[in-house]
Amino acid sequence: MTLTELADKVDQLSPEAKVLQRVLEITADPNFRVEDLVSVVQLDGGLTGHVLRFCNSALFSLPRTIESLSEATMYLGSRQVANLATTFCTSRSFFSGSFDKSPFSRETLWTRSVASAFAGDLLANQSSYSVTGTAYTAGLLHDLGLSILCREVGSYADVVRQADDDLDSLTGCEQQILGFDHCQLGSEIAKRWRLGDRLVQGILNHHQETAPPQDPQLCSIVRVADVVSWQLFPDPRFQPIKVNVGDLHRLKLDEDHFEQTTEFVGRQMEVAGELLSV
Ligand SMILES: [Fe+2]
Ligand SMILES: [Fe+2]
Numbered sequence: 219m220t221l222t223e224l225a226d227k228v229d230q231l232s233p234e235a236k237v238l239q240r241v242l243e244i245t246a247d248p249n250f251r252v253e254d255l256v257s258v259v260q261l262d263g264g265l266t267g268h269v270l271r272f273c274n275s276a277l278f279s280l281p282r283t284i285e286s287l288s289e290a291t292m293y294l295g296s297r298q299v300a301n302l303a304t305t306f307c308t309s310r311s312f313f314s315g316s317f318d319k320s321p322f323s324r325e326t327l328w329t330r331s332v333a334s335a336f337a338g339d340l341l342a343n344q345s346s347y348s349v350t351g352t353a354y355t356a357g358l359l360h361d362l363g364l365s366i367l368c369r370e371v372g373s374y375a376d377v378v379r380q381a382d383d384d385l386d387s388l389t390g391c392e393q394q395i396l397g398f399d400h401c402q403l404g405s406e407i408a409k410r411w412r413l414g415d416r417l418v419q420g421i422l423n424h425h426q427e428t429a430p431p432q433d434p435q436l437c438s439i440v441r442v443a444d445v446v447s448w449q450l451f452p453d454p455r456f457q458p459i460k461v462n463v464g465d466l467h468r469l470k471l472d473e474d475h476f477e478q479t480t481e482f483v484g485r486q487m488e489v490a491g492e493l494l495s496v
Contacts (some may be wrong), residue, residue, distance in 0.1 A: 219371060221398040225406045228366055234314075237262055238307035239411045245300040246414045248349050252296040256287045259303050268306040269299060277489050297336040301339070301354045305332065308358055309494075312365050320368035321378035322453070327365050329487070331358050332449040333492050336483045337443035344479070345469035347435050349416065356420040356436060363404030363421070371396070385448075385456045389425045399424055429468065438465035446480045450487065 219227075228235075237258065259265050266287060272283045273294060284290050291299050310326060318322040335410040340356025352452045367374045380391040392399040405422035420436045422446060423429065429437040445461045452458060461476050487494070 219402055224366060224370060224403060225410065227370065229410055232311065234307065234416055235311040237265065238304070240312045241300070241303050241307055242355065242413050245297075245304065245355070246352055246412075246417065248351060250296070250300070252291050252299075255296065255300055255303065256291065259299075260287055264310075265303060265306055269302045272302045273299075273304075274488060275490070277486070297351050300351060301335070303367060304355055305335065305358060305494075308339055309442075310412070312362060312369075317369055319372045319375060321375040322364075322368055324368075326451060326453070327361070327368060329494065330451050331346060331361060331365075332490070333447035333450050333483055333487055334358065334360060334440070334443040336486050336490075337446040337479055338439050340469070340479050340482060341439045341442055341469060344475060345435065345471055347439060347469075349436070352416055352420075353416075353436060353439050353443075355413075356417055356440045358360075359404065359408065359417070360421050360424045360440050360444065361400065361404065362407055363400030363402065366407075367392075367400055381456075383455060383457050385459055386425075399425075427462070429465075434468060437467075438462075438468040441465050442469065442476065442479075446476070446483055449480050450484050 239350060240258050241255065243252050244258065259269060269287065269290060270284055273280065273290045278294060280293055284293060287299065308331070313324055313328045318326075320327075335354050335407035336357070338353040341347070342353035347353055377391050377395050378388065381388040381393065389399040389401060401422050401424055405418045408418045408421050416436055417432050419430050419432055422438050423437045423442045426437070442461055442465050445459055448459050461473070463473075466472060466476060
């Protein structure tokens with residue numbers, strides 16, 4: 219299947235993916251109106267229920283039970299509610315269905331995506347990156363192309379096998395065998411969904427040593443967040459990947475920050491626990 223054919227297939231949106239697209243479209247604007255988000259979320263019972271369950275979880279330890287979306291935005295802020303909605307919609311749209319032939323389990327793919335989102339959010343705050351919501355979304359969606367390949371392309375396991383134990387060679391193997399890589403596929407979806415240039419470039423360049431001229435900071439956030447997720451949830455088939463010091467420099471962080479971020483995200487993932495299960 220070509221990149222366009224795969225993207226077309228994903229583009230024939232399920233009702234769930236349509237909600238995700240709408241949520242992402244609204245929240246791509248850093249100054250989005252919370253009413254716009256709430257009006258989309260509340261039309262969807264499953265989504266509303268999940269957002270409220272999350273708000274009332276140990277992750278936030280709020281002093282009282284939240285019963286409505288407007289209360290949720292009041293206590294947690296509109297960005298946090300947007301992140302929760304995006305997370306649930308992404309799991310429902312892209313991490314459902316059969317991953318029988320996938321070289322990575324659905325749970326592993328999803329767990330790493332959420333860990334990258336948490337790490338992206340934290341790194342954005344630590345490095346004073348102003349568009350924090352985009353960092354969360356970029357962390358969550360950076361490997362969207364990978365999940366699609368795992369779910370839709372039966373022979374993708376052969377591509378991963380070709381990469382042997384070197385994860386850095388994976389995109390090269392994808393290019394060689396499929397004619398495109400998971401970064402291009404993910405960014406094509408982001409482009410079609412009008413998620414903004416920042417996100418499109420962040421997804422496209424997340425395995426690139428050299429950051430793109432437009433928003434290199436976001437690109438480094440995603441790359442470091444990705445390493446955090448692999449360190450927390452390693453795969454014995456691959457050698458561990460190391461954080462790139464150039465990325466840390468760009469974010470004005472050092473290796474201690476990286477260690478602390480990894481530890482903190484590990485704790486967040488434990489607390490988020492079953493709420494994240496797909
Ligand atoms: Fe990737
Ligand atoms: Fe990744």
